Amino acid sequence: xxxxxxxxxxxxxxxxxxxxxxxAAAGWETNEIAYSQLxxxxxxxxxxxxxxxxxxxxxxxPVFYVSGKFDSSIAGLIAEGVRKATKSIPLRPxxxxxxxxxxxxxxxxxGMPIIHYHPTxxxxxxxxxxxxxxxxxxxxxLAMLNPADGIEGVKRFIIDAVLNxxxxxxxxxxxxxxxxxxxxxxxxxxxxxxxxxxDVENEDPVLxxxxxxLFIKLNESGLGPMGxxxxxTVLGVRIKxxxxxxxxxxxxxxxxxxxxxxxxxxxxPDGTVEYIQGGE
Amino acid sequence: xxxxxxPLSEETVRSLRLGEIVYINGPVITGRDEMHIRxxxxxxxxxxxxxxxxxxxxxxxxxxxxxIDGKKSVVAAGPTTSARMNSLESEMISRFHIRAIVGKGGMxxxxxxxxxxxxxxxxxxxxGAAVTLAEGLYAVDGVEWEDLGMxxxxxxxxxxxxxxxxxAMDSKGxxxxxxVNESLRR
Numbered sequence: 001x002x003x004x005x006x007x008x009x010x011x012x013x014x015x016x017x018x019x020x021x022x023x024a025a026a027g028w029e030t031n032e033i034a035y036s037q038l039x040x041x042x043x044x045x046x047x048x049x050x051x052x053x054x055x056x057x058x059x060x061x062p063v064f065y066v067s068g069k070f071d072s073s074i075a076g077l078i079a080e081g082v083r084k085a086t087k088s089i090p091l092r093p094x095x096x097x098x099x100x101x102x103x104x105x106x107x108x109x110x111g112m113p114i115i116h117y118h119p120t121x122x123x124x125x126x127x128x129x130x131x132x133x134x135x136x137x138x139x140x141x142l143a144m145l146n147p148a149d150g151i152e153g154v155k156r157f158i159i160d161a162v163l164n165x166x167x168x169x170x171x172x173x174x175x176x177x178x179x180x181x182x183x184x185x186x187x188x189x190x191x192x193x194x195x196x197x198x199d200v201e202n203e204d205p206v207l208x209x210x211x212x213x214l215f216i217k218l219n220e221s222g223l224g225p226m227g228x229x230x231x232x233t234v235l236g237v238r239i240k241x242x243x244x245x246x247x248x249x250x251x252x253x254x255x256x257x258x259x260x261x262x263x264x265x266x267x268x269p270d271g272t273v274e275y276i277q278g279g280e
Numbered sequence: 281x282x283x284x285x286x287p288l289s290e291e292t293v294r295s296l297r298l299g300e301i302v303y304i305n306g307p308v309i310t311g312r313d314e315m316h317i318r319x320x321x322x323x324x325x326x327x328x329x330x331x332x333x334x335x336x337x338x339x340x341x342x343x344x345x346x347x348i349d350g351k352k353s354v355v356a357a358g359p360t361t362s363a364r365m366n367s368l369e370s371e372m373i374s375r376f377h378i379r380a381i382v383g384k385g386g387m388x389x390x391x392x393x394x395x396x397x398x399x400x401x402x403x404x405x406x407x408g409a410a411v412t413l414a415e416g417l418y419a420v421d422g423v424e425w426e427d428l429g430m431x432x433x434x435x436x437x438x439x440x441x442x443x444x445x446x447x448a449m450d451s452k453g454x455x456x457x458x459x460v461n462e463s464l465r466r
Contacts, residue, residue, distance in 0.1 A: 033456075036301060036444050040406035047411040048356075057344045057356040057410040090355065092344045093430055101314070103429040135361045135384070135407065163464055166457060168361045168385040170407035221465050226384060226407055228446060229460040259408045 002265045002273055003081020006129050007062060008089050009275055010263035011054040014045045017198040017279025018174075018235060018260060025172055025225075025232035034230025038172075041225075041258055056259045058133035059091040062107070063191065065128040067118040075115055078127070082106070082113050094134075116188070128264040130195060136169035136257040142187055145249040154179060154251050155214065161253040162218055162234065167227020170257035172235045174198070175214070178252040181242035190254035193238035195262055197278030202239065211237040225258075283441065286337045288379040290399035296447045298454050302403065303443035307436065308382070308417065309333065310341045312360055314432035316368040318425055323375050330424045332436050333376045339405075340365065340383035342431025343414070352420045354437065358410035359384040362402070370394040382445060386457035392449050402449030404456075405442075416442030 022045075026038040048055035064078055083106045085091055095109045096102060107113070141161040145153050162175055178189030202208040214237045224230025235258065244250055264276045284292060286306030296302070309332050311319070322329050343357035362383030365372075369391045372378055378400055381387070384407040395401065405413055421436040428434075448456040 033299060033301075033446055036446070037406050040409045040412055040444055044406070044409040044412040047415070051411060053411050053414075054344060054356045055411060056408040057342060057358050057414075058360070058408075059344070090344060090346055092342065092356075096429070103431075105429075133408075138361070159466060163466060166385060166461065167404075167407070168363060170384065222463055223460060226404060227386065227457055227460060228404060228448060229456070257408055 001081070002267060003078050003127065004085045004088060006127060006263050006265050006275070007081065007085040007091065007131070008052070009277065010129050010131055010261040011059050011089060011091065012052050013049045013277065014055060014259060015197060015262060015277040015279045018258070019045060020279065021198050021235040022172070022258065025235065028231050031224060031230040033228050034224045034232065037225035037228060038232065054089060054091065055261070056133060057092055058135065059094065060131035060133040061094060062113055063130045063132050064113055064115040065118065065130070065192070065195070066115055066125070068120050068122040068125045070119070070125045074125075078113055078115060079108055083108060116192070123269050125267045126264055127267070128195060128262065130191070131261045132191070133257055133259070136173065136255045139165035139169045139255050140187070140190075141253045142183060143251050144183065145251055147247065147249045149249060154249070157251050158214060158253055159217060162255065163221055163223060165255060166223065169255040170259070171223060171227060172225055172232045172258050174235050174256040174260045175218070175237045176254040176256060177237065177239040178254075179239060179241040179250070180244035181250060182244070183250055185242055186250035186252040187254065189240040189242060190252035193240045194254065194256040194260055196238050198236045199279055204241070207239045207241060211239055286439065287335050288337065290379070293379050293399050293401050294451045296401050296450055298447055298450045298456055300447040301444050302447060303416070303441045303445065304337060304382070304439045305441065306439060307332065307421070308337045308339050308439045308442060310339045310343060310435040310437070312340060312342050312432050313364055313368075314428045315425060315434045316365055316372055318428070319376070320368060320371055329376070330434065335377050335379055337380045337382060338372070338378050340381065343435060345430055345435070352423070354414045354417050354420060356410035357414040357417055358408050359405040359413075361385045362387050366391060373398050373400050386448055386455060392453050392455050395449060396451055396453040399451050401447055401451050403445035404448035405445055413442065416440060
């Protein structure tokens with residue numbers, strides 16, 4: 001029930017911070033085509049929320065993050081929620097066998113749903129979902145840079161990843177970045193970075209500055225909404241870091257489309273549930 | 281506001297200018313990777329393909345469909361990334377005389393050259409604007425190859441003011457994406 005509702009909320013209602021960022025972007029645009037794209041997006045967001053329909057036909061693969069207090073039964077509950085939501089919302093059945101390309105029809109299958117676990121000492125459980133569409137996910141990049149490439153190498157890699165993706169990940173995008181860790185942790189951080197709302201600043205002052213620098217640089221590029229030209233290419237850059245091996249400098253980019261959908265359910269000990277999307 | 285009536289004539293297609301904002305009325309079919317592969321395979325084997333493919337407006341879209349009392353209707357229908365079909369599209373256009381492709385993100389130089397030769401344009405729909413674009417598809421005329429799954433099947437729609445669509449690749453080999461790319465400040 002909670003998971004089904006979470007999937008409905010995330011797919012039909014864009015978090016407010018992203019809505020505001022789109023409004024701001026439209027305010028800066030002087031390019032007529034760019035303005036038409038942002039107009040169509042905002043019109044679409046309003047209709048989706050009003051009609052209770054998924055804002056994008058690519059309802060993605062739901063990536064779940066579970067934190068707080070939980071036990072092993074949670075995986076089954078999440079899977080059941082995905083199966084139900086696929087029919088009731090409806091979501092597009094997206095999951096296929098990678099070899100035979102056979103569609104499971106219910107967004108489940110081997111390795112699905114994807115769940116990341118972060119147990120804490122809190123007395124509540126939080127389930128967050130990030131429905132991730134393929135247009136943006138297919139633009140993911142990982143580089144194991146040489147430490148000598150330094151921060152300049154990191155910036156170059158991020159800028160190239162976004163600009164080479166062009167209009168394919170549906171700009172204006174949110175750029176998730178992981179720096180450090182191992183290859184797998186770096187990619188994981190780049191996706192998890194997308195969960196931080198646009199109105200929440202990075203706690204690390206160095207990363208905050210780097211995010212702002214990349215934000216300006218990418219929006220000066222001229223790529224624009226849908227890659228058709230304009231001044232709004234990204235709505236935000238979100239970076240997470242972890243220590244890495246002295247011989248490594250991993251950097252990962254995971255782009256979120258303009259519809260970087262997310263929602264969290266906080267289940268309290270008394271059984272009440274609070275739904276949070278950020279930007280409120 | 282320019283409204284184009286599908287099926288489109290070659291003359292109409294060739295009159296479209298880069299950057300123009302247009303809407304479409306009339307028949308539109310959907311097709312993604314698997315639909316392209318099947319249509320080409322069937323044509324190569326000398327088998328019949330659905331008539332609607334010929335001279336069509338081909339929408340790179342895998343919609344969300346629903347069925348109420350046996351009647352199919354469209355819930356959400358935005359464009360998918362067209363570049364995935366780069367290696368298949370030239371053959372599609374040449375074999376089936378596709379007059380317009382609706383998608384997002386643009387296509388390769390090779391496809392642009394085929395479009396110039398055969399008389400076809402690329403119309404960019406706003407990625408993710410799935411509810412607005414679904415409103416422009418007012419009737420479902422049927423479905424082919426449903427075994428490919430909801431997203432990959434070939435849906436036959438009738439459009440009423442489908443858009444806004446940007447003429448992003450014209451029938452002279454010009455591409456707005458290429459122009460933007462050439463002037464990018466890196």
